[in-house]
């Protein structure tokens with residue numbers, strides 16, 4: 488066992504306010520292609536962090552690594568100071584499947600393509616994980632799901648099936664489903680990219696309300712206005728690296744690199 492190889496992270500430093508998420512030197516390869524080339528990222532409690540960058544820069548890979556949908560090749564990720572995906576002290580040795588599942592329960596991901604279960608009602612889509620995975624009593628899960636559906640403006644759709652809903656409505660159900668398990672961190676991977684333009688705002692407004700309620704969120708997005716107005720911090724990625732990481736206002740007003748300047752000029 489060689490603990491010295493574990494990058495120093497939140498786990499090793501007893502600070503008063505520990506970040507919810509800490510990523511240190513994260514590396515991920517696909518074959519001989521390096522998708523993540525040493526990513527450092529810290530997310531504090533209640534913070535909303537937007538991840539921006541050109542296609543292929545590694546944004547999806549980063550949030551998929553955080554949600555443990557990918558194994559990693561180096562570096563480390565911590566959730567509440569606990570090493571994600573690896574047993575403390577055993578470098579690059581994954582936890583058991585059960586261990587990874589237990590950790591994944593503390594994160595929720597909202598995908599571009601909603602990924603609702605088509606043969607289940609809206610209500611069942613939202614209650615399934617709390618009941619089947621988290622052991623919440625069905626009546627309690629139902630009450631909570633109805634409350635969440637009201638918050639996303641869909642209380643009248645509880646008994647509908649996904650195919651009966653618009654894309655924007657389906658994505659709002661997916662958001663309610665993600666919140667229903669009370670995750671420590673909500674991850675979003677381009678949640679509005681598959682939507683018709685007129686349906687984007689209703690989803691962004693739902694996300695804005697979540698942000699205002701104090702949720703910790705990491706949001707991969709192309710929506711510049713959302714990033715500017717809702718995110719606390721914006722991270723610009725290119726070629727698997729973090730190129731800039733700034734408070735949202737400074738990010739847009741005063742980009743430090745030519746790469747971000749030209750990206751913003753093209754995107755806005």
Ligand code: ADP
Nearest residue numbers: 517520522540541542543544545546547548549
């Ligand atoms: P982004 O979300 O920023 O568009 P991705 O994280 O999807 O970028 O991809 C980063 C790089 O990794 C791209 O070059 C992509 O082709 C590659 N990549 C992503 N997933 C896979 C995979 N499963 N197999 C092989 N290459 C992949």
Ligand code: MG
Nearest residue numbers: 546547548677
């Ligand atoms: Mg992507």
